[in-house]
Amino acid sequence: MGEKLSQFWKASAQKESEGKLILPRQKDAEDEIASYASINRGDPAMSCVPCVGIASRSCVNCPTCQGTGRIPREQEKQLVALIPYGDQRLKPRRTKLYVCLAVTICLLMTSLSIFFLFPRSITVLPAGLNASSIGFNATTTSICLNMTNVLNITNNNFYPVTVVQLDIEVLHQSLVIGKTTMKTLLNISPLQSGQIFYMVASRILDSNTYNICTWTKIKVHNVLLHIQGTLTCTYLCHSEQLAFENYQYVDCRGNATLPHPLHHRDRP
Template identity: 40%
Template sequence: MGAVSSRCDAGHQHSGSDQNNDHTPIIEDDDGRKQSSSGGHRSGETVPCPTCQGTGRIPRGQESKLVAVIPCNDQRLRPRHTKLYVAVSVGVCLVISTLVLFFLFPRSVLLSPVAVKSSLVYFPDKYVLIDITNVLNITNNNYAPVQAYNLSVQALNFETVVGTVSIKNVTSVRPRSVTTYSFLIPVNLTDPNLNNYCKKVSLPVHILYLHLQMSMTIYYLAHYEQLSLETYEFIDCGANSTTPHQMQTPPP
């Protein structure tokens, strides 16, 4: 019987020691931490974490409210090749912006006369009708296509308007190219003196002086421009002519 009680006592003592071990805190209290750290640090050099409360874990729901502090000598604050990356990025941006400005910068579109292609003369009773075919060059110096609209031409003979023509849709000019465009302008001579002059058979050549005033609207790179041109031409109003001859630019 005595042996049994001794074993029970031993078991009771063992269970008591287990209960004492169960109540032993995993993380020491403040005094214990200060005493344990006294060998490496003096008392007062360390303080407990105010946010995690000594547990070493962040409370749930406070992840967005806490701020992590990184030491100044942490390598993450000094990434490698930072200057190289910044220089390459700036260089690429400069190259792209330069190319965009180079290709999209508006350049001139020129309208220039070429020649009188032909002139066909008709002799009704009281006037002279001449169908004149002119040739123009439209030069596009841009890296974008150009659309030409609303070509308006007025023919004058000594300040008298003798013919007009208006064309809405002219042509399209490809980038960095020259397009030749032909148009016909009817000239009606109703003046009696001009009528007699052009119909006079005794004259070998009937020179008619015309002053052409042209205007045209172009569209390119999201904006419109107005082009104008003045030129002179001489035709034979007494006979048909299908031989092209050059037009003349006005005097300065």
């Protein structure tokens, strides 16, 4: 019986000594954790507690506390500031509205840019003969023909177009009888039309045509001419060549042809 009591008292003393060793350690650990833990979820300025038992020279201002608390200098790059999930800083107001508005504006600007800058056709339409003068050479049975023609140009784009050059060839019975190249600088406004007057000096070396033009017994003295041309335009740092052709009759009986009225095609 005495042996059992002695063993009981020894076990009780051993447990008491172990408790004395363990409890201070738990208390110290809890104090150390409490020094760095957050005690107020709503106020970030109260999320740090000044360190205890550490000299002030070994501490730095806590970035999370904005200077209201202090942490050990060794722990400066190891601590992480936690923000509650329900914090308003994680839920900016009207974020979806701002994102949708920005995307809509970008799409609208892109669509408008494509609509206004997309290249459209430039219409080139010969308006016919404006005036002509004819001369005959009986020795060589040739006809000298000077014509002034009109060319209508319509700009269907939303930006200005500049005409820089015009190349013309005049053919009679598949033979080239006249050529001309005219350097010009015609600016055509958006959705507007313009006109170019060009003159071509031609010479027809055909005895049958000479006889038709000089024969007084017939009333109709027309010469069919085939006009081919190339118009060079520039817009938006881009150059484009537009080809056109036209057939027209020229009265070769009289010495001159009066100017014909022109039909303007200006767009509103």
